[in-house]
Amino acid sequence: MENGAARTAPAVIVAIDGPSGTGKSSTSKAVAAQLRLNYLDTGAQYRAITWWMVANGVDTDDAQAVAAAADKPEILSGTDPENPTITVDGVDVAGPIRTQEVTSKVSAVSAVPEIRTRITELQRAIAAAAVTGIVVEGRDIGTTVLPDADLKIFLTAAAEARAARRSGELKDSDVKATREALIKRDAADSTRKTSPLAKADDAVEVDTTDLTLPQVIECVVTLVEEKRAGK
Numbered sequence: 137m138e139n140g141a142a143r144t145a146p147a148v149i150v151a152i153d154g155p156s157g158t159g160k161s162s163t164s165k166a167v168a169a170q171l172r173l174n175y176l177d178t179g180a181q182y183r184a185i186t187w188w189m190v191a192n193g194v195d196t197d198d199a200q201a202v203a204a205a206a207d208k209p210e211i212l213s214g215t216d217p218e219n220p221t222i223t224v225d226g227v228d229v230a231g232p233i234r235t236q237e238v239t240s241k242v243s244a245v246s247a248v249p250e251i252r253t254r255i256t257e258l259q260r261a262i263a264a265a266a267v268t269g270i271v272v273e274g275r276d277i278g279t280t281v282l283p284d285a286d287l288k289i290f291l292t293a294a295a296e297a298r299a300a301r302r303s304g305e306l307k308d309s310d311v312k313a314t315r316e317a318l319i320k321r322d323a324a325d326s327t328r329k330t331s332p333l334a335k336a337d338d339a340v341e342v343d344t345t346d347l348t349l350p351q352v353i354e355c356v357v358t359l360v361e362e363k364r365a366g367k
């Protein structure tokens with residue numbers, strides 16, 4: 137260290153993208169907790185605005201109606217990886233945003249350009265305010281939201297593995313139906329016009345099919361540390 141001065145690590149921005157069930161949320165939370173960074177689940181924000189549309193009787197298949205309401209709800213994300221929170225107009229929606237109804241409607245709502253503009257602004261403001269840095273996970277973080285991120289990771293996994301992981305979380309669900317719903321949602325998210333799910337050219341791809349969660353976490357922590365060390 138020069139002249140014995142204490143050196144403060146610069147804020148590090150990590151973008152983690154990929155399809156459903158590849159391990160984005162679990163990995164991002166653990167990496168952020170381990171490295172004392174903030175954490176943002178951008179899927180939760182799209183789920184929250186979708187929840188609001190449903191709760192307020194907006195037809196989620198009517199893109200014009202969804203666009204007209206895009207600025208109405210106030211969405212707040214708490215970025216502590218040990219206790220991430222999400223509220224809409226002051227209401228805790230962490231539970232309600234995970235229902236099958238919201239899951240089946242979120243792709244249509246998040247394809248509307250006015251919704252993406254609104255949520256992208258929120259995401260950039262949260263990332264800019266993170267003093268030590270942040271891990272942001274989603275579908276278009278490396279490509280659109282934070283194209284200058286210090287490190288971009290794109291997680292993948294075989295559809296069978298992803299469906300098995302997801303149905304392990306949902307009681308009474310069968311793997312085949314979960315697999316079909318997941319493939320349908322990924323296809324919608326990857327083919328929408330505005331900011332689709334995509335790997336950034338400079339992202340590191342990690343196939344998690346045959347890796348345990350601790351292995352994926354270790355891999356990403358190592359990549360962040362290498363970046364910080366300037367390798």
Ligand SMILES: Nc1ncnc2c1ncn2[C@@H]1O[C@H](COP(=O)(O)OP(=O)(O)O)[C@@H](O)[C@H]1O
Nearest residue numbers: 156157158159160161162163301344347348349
């Ligand atoms: N590498 C892995 N091996 C086994 N299970 C995993 C792995 N990564 C994540 N999981 C589990 O799969 C489920 C989905 O993971 P999650 O992090 O929510 O994925 P995503 O955010 O990409 O949809 C969770 O129950 C999680 O514990």
Ligand SMILES: Nc1ccn([C@H]2C[C@H](O)[C@@H](COP(=O)(O)OP(=O)(O)O)O2)c(=O)n1
Nearest residue numbers: 156157178179180182242246274275276325
């Ligand atoms: N950056 C993002 C994050 C999520 N979305 C949309 C598309 C996704 O199907 C939904 C839900 O995302 P979420 O990460 O909660 O999905 P998972 O069920 O965890 O895979 O939100 C998006 O369009 N852009």
